[in-house]
Amino acid sequence: MTATTLFVTGTDTGVGKTRISVALLQGLRAAGHRAVGYKPIASGCERSGDGLRNDDALALQAASTPGWGYDAINPYAFAPPIAPHIAAADAGVVVDPAVLDAGHAQLAANSDWVIVEGAGGWHVPLSSTLDFADWVSAARWPVLLVVGMRLGCVNHAILSARAIAAGTTLAGWIANTLPPLQPRIEANIECLEQRIAAPLRARVPIDPPAELGLNPEPWIVRR
Numbered sequence: 001m002t003a004t005t006l007f008v009t010g011t012d013t014g015v016g017k018t019r020i021s022v023a024l025l026q027g028l029r030a031a032g033h034r035a036v037g038y039k040p041i042a043s044g045c046e047r048s049g050d051g052l053r054n055d056d057a058l059a060l061q062a063a064s065t066p067g068w069g070y071d072a073i074n075p076y077a078f079a080p081p082i083a084p085h086i087a088a089a090d091a092g093v094v095v096d097p098a099v100l101d102a103g104h105a106q107l108a109a110n111s112d113w114v115i116v117e118g119a120g121g122w123h124v125p126l127s128s129t130l131d132f133a134d135w136v137s138a139a140r141w142p143v144l145l146v147v148g149m150r151l152g153c154v155n156h157a158i159l160s161a162r163a164i165a166a167g168t169t170l171a172g173w174i175a176n177t178l179p180p181l182q183p184r185i186e187a188n189i190e191c192l193e194q195r196i197a198a199p200l201r202a203r204v205p206i207d208p209p210a211e212l213g214l215n216p217e218p219w220i221v222r223r
Helices: 017-030 053-063 084-092 097-109 133-140 151-165 185-195
Strands: 004-010 036-039 046-048 051-053 113-121 143-149 168-178 202-203
Touching: 004 017, 004 097, 004 133, 004 151, 017 036, 017 053, 017 113, 017 143, 017 168, 017 202, 036 053, 036 097, 051 053, 053 113, 097 113, 097 133, 113 133, 133 151, 143 151, 143 185, 151 168, 151 185, 185 202
Parallel strands: 004 113, 004 143, 036 113, 143 168, 168 202
Antiparallel strands: 046 051
């Protein structure tokens, strides 16, 4: 059986994509699946004795079925905490979609599920000619949108949902509560439920349990 891939994007940076991606991996593994996270490109990496390492990618690696090396989970790693395409250009690197595809194919060939975490939002550029939306839409992967519940999220979420649906399947969205608690959060969630065609899949509190665990199996229509 071919592995199922779910792409996790967000309304912005810092909205909890890694938290949700880890929870998805936890839920899938608890259900008995071989599940692996994939962070194809990461900036803001720290230098270590083993090379550049990104905290988000390390969290995905720790939550994945054991046996995967870091480089398999994060093929493009850059030190500056800036937009990935700028970090790549500064390093003299052109992000090659063939490398991204090959990395995904390796994970998918040995897994039941691949949870791919983007960087920033849906249209974040990867190079002068490619952004995440192009790459994911070409693969036709379903997308989960993480909405960071804070002031301004309504506009960001509606625009992101429409853009995703124009390129591929929006499998749903997550209301991820961020500190400080958003005023009138219930009204904001209700507004988004009315205006986003895809279902609200989960509401995550400010202080979720360490083993949050989300199983995306019922969300995905396999082709």
